[in-house]
Amino acid sequence: MTPRAILPRLVLGVVIAGLTIWLALNRDSLDPALIESSIHDLGLWTPLAHVGLFALATVFFVPGAIFGLAGGALFGPLWGTVLNLAGAILGASASFLIARYLAADWVRRKAGGRLERLIAGVEAEGWRFVAFTRLVPLFPFNLLNYALGLTRIPLTHYVLASLVCMAPGTLAYTWLGHAGREALVGDDSAIRYGLVALALLAAVAFLARLVRRIRAAGLGEPPAKRRSGAES
Secondary structure (H helix, E strand, O other), X not given: OOHHHHHHHHHHHXXXXXXXXXXXXXXXXXXXXXXXXXXXXXXXXXXXXHHHXXXXXXXXXXXXXXXXXXXXXXXXXXXXHHXXXXXXXXXXXXXXXXXXXXXXXXXXXXXXXXXXXXXXXXXXXOHHHHHHHHHOOOOOHHHHHHHHOOOOOOHHHHHHHHHHHHHHHHHHHHHHHHHHHHHHOOOOOHHHHHHHHHHHHHHHHHHHHHHHHHHHHHHOOOHHHHHHHHHO
């Protein structure tokens, strides 16, 4: 893994660790009932703001896991998942359209040689290759949103494939955020929620490895990769 690929993960880890430490130190002063009441009093503005900020963060390459965890903590596992997925899809769609109509040259420079493999895969398999890239991280998530805008995939196919294949990971991070909230307020169900979140994360990781192995066995490997393997 290159230093450029490690840096976003490192920043995300530092942010999450810092937030966790701050919450732990201020645990006694936090009033979950007051927080929930404030969210309720704001009505639709709070979920709309969360979705909008998540979408903007996706466009500007901010790690979405931060908002995924926040969505679970603020809105619970059900509505948190819905709102997180809505924000991620809106941001991914905006990035896709920006690349397709406004910033093609910048995206080509940013994506480099990997773009040709992506284009070849979409040409051969359409939405199925989009689904594959959502499950197996060939590209960083935010860059992938832009890069797919330079392929010939229709927007509707892109959105539907992304929605379905991003849902498991979104659900896992949302549950993890909800479990963290319950742990901080001392709820007895925190352990159960935490185990569910870890199980979901493990399932997502297993699914990605399974899909990669199936394709590596030749049951759907991208044509570009098969050609490069044959030439070597």
